Amino acid sequence: MSVRVRRIYQSPEPEDGVRVLVDRLWPRGLSKEVAHVDEWPKGLTPSDELRRWFHAGGTYEEFTRRYEAELAAPAAADLLDGLRTSVREGPVTLLTASKTPDESHATVLARLLSG
Template sequence: MSVRVRRIYEPPEPDDGLRVLVDRLWPRGLAKDEARVDEWPKGLTPSSELRTWYHGGGSYEEFRSRYEAELGAPEAAELLDRLRKAARTGTVTLLTASKKTGESHAHVLAELLGG
């Protein structure tokens, strides 16, 4: 079982396993065939309001708390459970355009998935 977080702009690696884009918007300047994304579950991404609040100067701790609350919604919880099951059988690589992956929603997801 393995969950990794990588920037979408990094070239795919053979040991990435299931490559999951966890951003709501497609990354700028990246062709879809280059990214080799297996899944793009937009229901797991932070809401536009939360993302705007966080990038406007909100704290990571508060962002994390609000994001975890959003992940409790039925659609998000179902998608999270599906990824958790995938991570039990192989590698799941969460892909994001965020420069600070350690303070991003992808990091929160990785921790919730057991990574």
């Protein structure tokens, strides 16, 4: 099945399938009714420390390495396995408020779920 990444501010589309918010914080200015989020597994989001490090000028390559290490922790790995089950059952759209979703944690998750 397919996994795609979209900004949460984009309108939902029928081909989104299960819509999963992968940000730790709820996006500003967006109601839950408008967002149409099906799941919000906060345990899959980057730690606050990692987020701060990346936004302070860390490289995307190093961010990816550190984030994958966080996802290998037992609690996160269990959540990731649950999301893999959703992917096998139908399309999944990972939603983020990131202005650059192609260089965000959502893209790292999409790659891990697709592989």
